[in-house]
Amino acid sequence: MNPNLLKQLAMVVKQGSISAAAEQLFITQPTLTRALQQLEMRVGAPVLKRTRYGVTPTEIGVRLALVGERILAETEQGDEVIRQWHSGYDNQFTIGIDPLWEYATVAEMTSGFLKQSRYVFHCRVGSAATQIEWMQNGELDFLLAPAHLSVVHASGRKGSLEREVVFRDRSGVFVGKQSTLLGRQQPVTPQELQQHRWLIAGASAGFLSGVEDPAAQQAVRIAFTGGIRSVIHLLDTSDMVVRLPARLALMTAEIDPQQMIQVEGQISARRDIALWWRAEDSERPDSQKVREFIRAWVMGLDKTVGEFELGL
Structure with a gap:
């Protein structure tokens, strides 16, 4: 099968319009329409359905468009490699x-x-x-x-x-700027920490352990994985508590050292x-x-x- 046909189908599905896809591919709409007809002849069934809002793929169209997306991505990567070579990069x-x-x-x-x-x-x-x-x-x-x-x-x-x-780095417990624990000089007991609202950052990366974290004893209602901006915002505007890599967290300059508290009887784990x-x-x-x-x-x-x- 001609891979260009799959690339063109992928672009049509992405744009939701044959005319818009033709513009992106730098070809005329009749040329793209003929290419899609060739693909449907090869398949023996329609790959697109026309709706009042444009075109959508059929079941086989979806599967072929996914293959076309991969071909498009590889083509774009190949073009970028050529640009890098011409620019003198190794x-x-x-x-x-x-x-x-x-x-x-x-x-x-x-x-x-x-x-x-x-x-x-x-x-x-x-x-x-x-x-x-x-x-x-x-x-x-x-x-x-x-x-x-x-x-x-x-x-x-x-x-x-x-x-x-x-x-x-080591892990540290940080409290939001609205927390009553902010600036606490004495270690906080695990029992007291259990009364506060916790959030989780990086839980899917093995960040919490039931032994280390008192929050593990109760359900945490909100967690963030793969991002940190929302966690920093909550620490700036709420009373929530979270465990983070302490050195990196303080290096952001958006978390005050007073927001890090000590927990009684706990030694911070390596992070x-x-x-x-x-x-x-x-x-x-x-x-x-x-x-x-x-x-x-x-x-x-x-x-x-x-x-x-x-x-x-």
């Missing part, structure tokens, strides 16, 4: 970024990447558990994410990834950030160079950023 690396890490270190991170003139960097932000799976599927070259994650949690293929701790990579890429020369560069600047950041009396 290679592209895709790096997964933990949401809080991205929020807290965006200035330093982008500055470091831009200094590497030979490479193009594509940063993908998302929950750590999801990104571990992306990495094992070959969609990421490197990942900056919590070191304590188990790769078994993602897909069961333990041993396919390697990691090195590059940034030290270090690791640099992850696929074991099969360990011997690739270009991968080694980029891995060493990321390792060096993150460990340099670790040495220069304040430790906020966390006992790192």
Whole structure:
């Protein structure tokens, strides 16, 4: 089958209109209509249905459009590789970024990447558990994410990834600016914490444990995974309580040190950030160079950023 036909179908489904798709594909509407007719002859059934609002795919049209979307994406990626080559870049690396890490270190991170003139960097932000799976599927070259994650949690293929701790951190309990616990100098008892409203950040990444967190003893009504902005907003405007990587949270400069409280009888767990990579890429020369560069600047950041009396 001509892959162009699938690409064109995918564009029609995406636009919901043959005329709009023709504009996006830089072809005439009659040309696109003939291409769709060729595809329907190959299939032996309609791939589109006309409605008063445009066109929608049939059942087989949906399935073929999904294939076409993948072809479109690969084509666009190929065009970008050509542009990179003409611009003098040697290679592209895709790096997964933990949401809080991205929020807290965006200035330093982008500055470091831009200094590497030979490479193009594509940063993908998302929950750590999801990104571990992306990495094992070959969609990421490197990942900056919590070191304590188990790769078994993602897909069961333990041993396919390697990691090195590059940034030290501990978990901390933070209260919203409207909380009665704000600025508390003495440790708060777990029993007292149970009376407050909790939210969860990063729960799907193994962030909470029943032993460490008193909130685990009651239902938490709201949780955020794969993003941090909403959590920071709630800490700024409400009385809610959350557990976060303390050093990164304070590095955002949007959370006041007075919002971090001590919990009686608890030692904060390690929440270090690791640099992850696929074991099969360990011997690739270009991968080694980029891995060493990321390792060096993150460990340099670790040495220069304040430790906020966390006992790192």
